[in-house]
Amino acid sequence: EPEVTQTPSHQVTQMGQEVILRCVPISNHLYFYWYRQILGQKVEFLVSFYNNEISEKSEIFDDQFSVERPDGSNFTLKIRSTKLEDSAMYFCASIIPGQINTEAFFGQGTRLTVV
Amino acid sequence: ELKVEQNPLFLSMQEGKNYTIYCNYSTTSDRLYWYRQDPGKSLESLFVLLSNGAVKQEGRLMASLDTKARLSTLHITAAVHDLSATYFCAVDAGGTSYGKLTFGQGTILTVHP
Numbered sequence: 001e002p003e004v005t006q007t008p009s010h011q012v013t014q015m016g017q018e019v020i021l022r023c024v025p026i027s028n029h030l031y032f033y034w035y036r037q038i039l040g041q042k043v044e045f046l047v048s049f050y051n052n053e054i055s056e057k058s059e060i061f062d063d064q065f066s067v068e069r070p071d072g073s074n075f076t077l078k079i080r081s082t083k084l085e086d087s088a089m090y091f092c093a094s095i096i097p098g099q100i101n102t103e104a105f106f107g108q109g110t111r112l113t114v115v
Numbered sequence: 116e117l118k119v120e121q122n123p124l125f126l127s128m129q130e131g132k133n134y135t136i137y138c139n140y141s142t143t144s145d146r147l148y149w150y151r152q153d154p155g156k157s158l159e160s161l162f163v164l165l166s167n168g169a170v171k172q173e174g175r176l177m178a179s180l181d182t183k184a185r186l187s188t189l190h191i192t193a194a195v196h197d198l199s200a201t202y203f204c205a206v207d208a209g210g211t212s213y214g215k216l217t218f219g220q221g222t223i224l225t226v227h228p
Contacts, residue, residue: 031214043158043203043218056212091158095214103148103163104207104214111155 002026006092006107013082013114021077021110023092032075033093033104034067036060043091049075082114117142119206121219128194128226136222138187138204146207147187148216149178151200158203161189194226 005024013019025032034046047057049067066078075094079086092107118141128134138147146165150158162171164180164187171178175198177190187204201223205216 033214033216035216042220043205043216045215045217048212048215056215089157093214093216097213103146103160104216106158106160108157 002105004092004094004105004107006090006110008110009108010111011113013112015084015114016081019079019082019112021079021090021092021112023075023077023107024073025075025092025094026096026105027073029094029096029105031055031095031097032067032069033095034077035091035093035106037089037091037109038085039088046077046090079112082112084114087112087114117144117206117208117217119204119217119219121202121204121222124220124222126222126224128191128224130195130226130228131193133193134191136189136191136202136204136224138189138206138219140185140187140206140217142208143182143185144206144209145182146209147180148205148207149176149187149189150203150205152203152221153200161202191224194224196226196228199224199226 007022032049035043037043047061048055064080069075089109091109093104095104120139149161162178167182169180175192180187201221203221205218208215
């Protein structure tokens with residue numbers, strides 16, 4: 001079964017450092033998403049990406065965040081200068097549009113710990 | 116703005132009992148998901164409900180969708196300890212926000228012997 005792959009599974013970084021979270025979506029999917037889940041809370045939408053540009057972003061997705069699809073397979077989330085409150089589980093998801101039975105597939109997540 | 120509310124948020128059940136988790140949402144959608152999450156783990160997809168009146172069952176779990184009432188239910192039959200987890204519903208905003216999911220707060224289910 002196809003799957004969304006995220007790396008690393010866990011990353012510890014110092015406050016102020018840049019981090020890049022990586023995702024390999026399912027190969028024929030066209031819409032890509034990042035979500036965040038702070039420990040003990042619900043999953044929150046960060047950003048959607050389609051046709052090599054951001055199609056929608058939430059209030060959380062400020063200037064410290066960026067996304068790109070550098071090589072046609074990877075989909076990355078960069079946090080420029082991490083803060084303690086960025087500690088969370090980050091999930092990548094992808095979906096193929098236009099099919100009745102399509103569904104979003106989530107990766108296993110990257111747990112980011114900012115110290 | 117799409118809002119999704121689950122209730123109850125905490126559910127303590129005895130093994131063998133039945134219960135239902137409710138998911139209400141505020142705007143029209145034709146795609147709703149139910150996920151299970153174990154502590155510290157990823158989201159496990161349980162059900163995708165795609166149309167009004169959709170009902171899906173897997174083991175002791177059954178999910179249904181009423182798009183007119185903007186309500187989905189996750190029914191648990193004869194609960195067992197292995198079902199202890201957090202359950203989330205998530206609603207696809209659709210339209211120009213196709214694929215963007217708005218999650219409920221989650222229901223923490225604990226099944227006691």
